[in-house]
Amino acid sequence: EIVLTQSPGTLSLSPGERATLSCRASQSFRSKYLAWSQQKPGQAPRLLIYSASSRATGIPDRFSGSGSGTDFTLTISRLEPEDFAVYYCHQYDNSPPNTFGQGTRLEIK
């Protein structure tokens, strides 16, 4: 089973700042099966990035993804108030099972 470890657990930033979220895997896998999702309280996750670096439909270009192998990054270039949420990376290459990171909480400083 691939374990995904996200860091930091909590990130405190102000609107307008840049956010960098990390996702590290316990073993290498194909980046085409790595995604990032955003979850707000009481809502289902929303797909932001798939195949490590492709934005999903309707996702603003301030969101970008990069990485390969075992190290992946989600970057939000300039934070908007609506971006404060929990972010999950997940992989579905080495399966079963699909696995999710434990999440990074992005909070307003």
Add this chain to the structure above:
Amino acid sequence: QVQLQESGPTLVKPSGTMSLTCAVSGASINSNDLWPWVRQSPGKGLEWIGEIDRSGTTTYNPSLESRVTISVDQSRNQFSLRLSSVTAADTAVYYCARKSYNWNYAYDYWGQGTLVTVSS
């Protein structure tokens, strides 16, 4: 617009079996997509339960495999989850979703989720 909607009992007794159904609209179950179930315990992260394809081929999380059954009903364009021998640890929000073949099986649509509580 693709929509997924979970339904089923929200309170289940310990040692019982929970059953949920996911109705899909705006897309066909009879496609190359995959149809997973994911759960989230209160205040916790996401856990993949398993998934099914249009032919009924299933893949389950090894940690739950002995208790899980996922099935598909193409005539109703829906798929279902059964989890047996439930305990309080199975209390969670259960989501159905779609993994899109066109997007390398990314989870592109999710249901709103339904909270299932295991309690006597």
